[in-house]
Amino acid sequence: MGSPVLSNRSNAQPRLGITEPISLGGPTDYDVIKTRELEKYLQDAGLYESQEEAVSREEVLGRLDQVVKIWAKAISRAKGLSEQLVQEANAKIFTFGSYRLGVHGPGADIDTLCVGPRHASREEDFFGELHNMLSEMPEVTELHPVPDAYVPVMRFKFNGVSIDLLYAKLSLWVVPEDLDISQDSILQNADEQTVRSLNGCRVTDQILRLVPNIQNFRTTLRCMRFWAKRRGVYSNVSGFLGGINWALLVARICQLFPNALPSMLVSRFFRVYNQWRWPNPVMLCAIEEGSLGLQVWDPRKYPKDRYHLMPIITPAYPCMNSSYNVSLSTLRIMSDEFRRGSEICEAMEINKADWDTLFEPYPFFEAYKNYLQIDISAENAEDLRKWKGWVESRLRQLTLKIERHTYGMLQCHPHPADFPDKSRPFHCSYFMGLQRKQGVPANEGEQFDIRLTVDEFKHSVNVYNLWKPGMEIRVSHVKRRNLPTFVFPGGARPSRPTKVMWDSKRTSELKVSGQSLEISHESRAVGSGTDDENKRKRADDDLDDNLRSSKSPASLPSSIREFHDDRTISTASSCSIKHDDSETNVIEGQKSEKSDLNFPEEIFSEKSEINGSGRGNVQVNPILATSDMSNSKEAENLAIEKIMSGPYNAHQTFPEEPDELEDDLEYRNQVKGDGGDGKSSSLETLNLKAVVATDPVISNEEMIHLTHLRSGGGLEELEPAEVTAPLVSGTPAPVPQKKPLIRFNFTSLAKAADKST
Template identity: 40%
Template sequence: MTNDRGYLGVTPPISTAESNEREKEVTLTLMEELRRQGTFESDEEARTRELVLGRVSALVKKFVQKVGIARGLSEASATAAGGKIFTFGSYRLGVHGPGSDIDTLLVVPKHVSRDDFFEIFEPMLREFDGATEVAGVPEAYVPIITANISGIPIDFLMARLALSSIPEDLSLQDDNLLRNIDERCVRSLGGSRVANEILRLVPNVQVFRDSLRCIKLWAQQRAIYSNVNGFFGGVAWAMVVARICQLYPNAIAGAIVSRFFIILYQWSWPQPVLLKQIEEGPLQVKVWNPKLYPADRSHRMPIITPTYPAMCATHNVTASTQMITTEEFKRGADIVDKVIVGTAQWSELFQKHDFFHKYRYYLQIIASTGDADLQIKWSGTVESRIRQLVMKLEYVDSLILAHPFIKGFEQVCYCLSEEEIRAVAQGEISETISKRKKEDIEGKEGAGPVHTTTFYVGLAIEPKQPGATGPRRLDISYPTTEFTKLVKMWEKFDETTMGIVVRNIKSSLLPDNVFDPGERQPKSAVKRSKGAKSSNTSPDMPSSKRARTSNDPSPKDAPVKTNDNGTLPPIALTPVVETAGAFAPKESSGIKSPQLPFGENVAVATGAQ
């Protein structure tokens, strides 16, 4: 496990000292807190996962056999072709919790195509006993099928190897398996290969798992766990924890977690995180090389995977999400410093985020359809493009940052008319509609369900300069227009069945479903000045909801555009119009100079890699 210099990683450890008594004490309290937070699954759920994976393994072999017979193989040859599943992600790393999904890779022989994966395996999954919510996304960067089997969420990827059969003892760590396969298969194999390599490169697997379980909970609670939205994903968090374990090979979990926050906060980005030195692989294809790194400066917080082909696990990080993540590292460093000296509890580290209390204005992105299965694909497509919206918003004058929330909020409303359908798709859900049940609309003409997934982006606005007078205007029409054009470019987009609406909303008007039960709704930071008008300028909103701005062409008779063909409405754009003093952010988002609570030598810590 060590290199020829006697240590793991690309640089020597910062310290090889054993953890002291205080670090042992805080490790015990940390594990107690993790158990109190419910991060460990029950024995019953663990057994269910094992049973489900066993059944899935048998299904994969049946799938490969079925395709083989269809390709003209004999029954014996088709059966001998095998087919094998590998897990990766949190389940493979041993840090999954109750309700976590299982990332599963199907490895199949060369006679099975990717089309077979979606045209044959997906229908087989739909008919599989206990399977629900089956949805394939073949056009994804890494093509995927999601499903829920016996209450266990599973994500399926597929990799087709250039082999006539898949042996039961197959190891994916052999780089030569990547020969003569397409890029999508290489990407699909990457998850399992990286997880295996991470476990190989840490000095103590149990310490790594305990530490990573803590960091995952913290990142989820603080709403910074989402690769698709520009934060660190599961692989990135695992790699940085593994790197801290390499730097302190004899430390236990409490010590690893405390040093994690200290080092990550003052890390000299874009210096990359590397678990091992990456060289050119046996395929002689140019991969990431530290000497070539200056050409890749677009990566703001680079974390490079340790297997061939090396990739940046954090290429989605934007200027805004980097600022937010760094602030959370600072907060974490302050808290763990207090935990070590006994003036704070671990529970403070895991306090819930304040996203829906933090900003005065938010963008609300609503994806809607009338079909549950279609909604999964459509909302996923919209979510995957939100990072592009954030990047465009970052260029807007007076906008300090655009803060995307890490998940969408799903809702099903049962509507009796086209007018209600249109209103729901635009986020206007009355109490009557919200309480209506499915049986209330059955058999009624023109009635139907509307499935919506709503995403949010918090807007931190630059404070008004001293002495400035009059209202200011924050024009976000270009970023929002470009975003909706982008999502509508999806090859399966159908304006008659899919809706996309982008509008701004004040914090005081956020819907109840973004808050936990009993959580107090946010209040406006600044009262609206007398005579100030609503900033909702959507041409698709009902006239009773639409307010006029100084740029409206006709003060009295401007028509309200509506969609009269019975379809879900097209985009509603709402540039934010600001009245004097209304956009002062609630909290400063400036990043302060690094502070090292433990008095670590800055040069040593920043030079760790």
């Protein structure tokens, strides 16, 4: 018979996707009502542009298309082509991204692609002649070419509309006006930069072809983009997901529920991805090898693809993983957000929550006790803009390095936005929340040592090829109560929370259709009342009073000490983290009292609870329930389980990070060598891959054990020590005694490793 959720497909509606839909059921009255509410909510939130702005964008695109056509004829004549070829010479503008998908908002950039003939080069003609033409036009402002980027781009404003313009050089003498770039043959004899540039348009168009209802897809995607930005998980460069990633995730849900309205699609989005067992890939269509020999994503063939933690595969040839930036930290955070969204959607179905609840902003500066503050500054606005772009591309490396060097026991939550300090010109700050990994034991007084990690990060930033005097970076630790006021709305520290958030007002038991849904008490979000604030401050003060020195590395087991000595190059600078045994956390779904630190659930458990128990336990909605099992949540869970048993499941078994911490490809041509400005040091020769891969003491299996222990433990507390001392040689620098250390809990680590074996 098969799963009751899966029904026979209608001959009039071809199947989209690599599996059967989960449900072909149409909308209920409830779905219609909630969809109208959602559309009004998005409209009131200002997510739709005005008719005047839409007309203005179309005019700009038409004008830009005229400009590139004139450019194509001009360069053809300059290269001595025949007059006939000059008259036939053509270039064409395509759009992609949010504008092409129809989900852009007011003031959004337009991603555009200029397709030109084979004799129009990228360097000389596109970044040369076309750049000069645009610079002479009064309606073009803020023109900024980035020819060395992973995907070369020219950025500018045209009549106030922001444009990102890519270039693709085809192997055609004449570009036809009716060119179809979705055909794989368009990639014939194309260079790598052209393939990357074409990829955006090809993927966007393929997404629109692979969704059953474009309007429902657009409304749902607009909703999910808004939600992701409010919850702080919309940023590809920070290791979360960008626009194309969210589009692919939403498109897959539309395939699985082809007749659902947006309100149901939003609910099913959270239900499906809350239960998804990453790193099973999300794919809209089968991966084709193609006939051009281009590499496609395949963990069975390419070992590097096995390290991808959250594969979201693009549907156009060559199929690639669009979310390779995701790290253990960011995946854990997004998984926690999917769980929260699923719970809220279920509460909405019984009128215990509303759309406001779902879109509550994530209270980042209330969620942690400890933060890293990364301050950057420059001499002028233009230098700061370039410096920010470079530093942002490196911040993900700081997250990876911290987790690698602490064996995944110190976890980071990067905030995707920067915060300008209006009292200081040409200055802004980035922040990362810090917490100890859930389930890792700790002894009172023991600390992490991340000084080397921070020094490595600062070094990798300071080798910027376009560095200028005044470009500075400073990394320091700050406790929650000492956060600078410019991070808060209005520049004033709130005396108390203004509203009770979803996570803090949930009860321990939510009645759903006569059954109980267990929800752990978590103070990840804002609590309420001044009493909580006073208790929190007293707890922080107690941590300061009880600071103890850490144990000497000399007393550690030799296997751990050897690895520590091998990678500790310098002791310059300091940041410290310390734990408090008075606080506990939640392990594997057990309820426990917690502090205002967040301890997300481990996402790489070997137990997969998606068939009506654990995290996958979802109840029947009384409003939607009927005698027809097609609406059964249990049956949907079984269908999701079936979907995730695809051909790549057995090959995706690597929860750890790859041995090497890769540089951001977009800026790989902007890193300096050893000479020049004196900013290089012996740290530049540090090869973490060699340290980890060749160390005879720590095996991969041991690394996994060390990273994924599930014992009980406490919290860590950072001491406010600024990390500023530079590395000037390969010898260890003395540690300033006036600043406390961050020392890693090696003794507890060794004991935990012994227990795990």
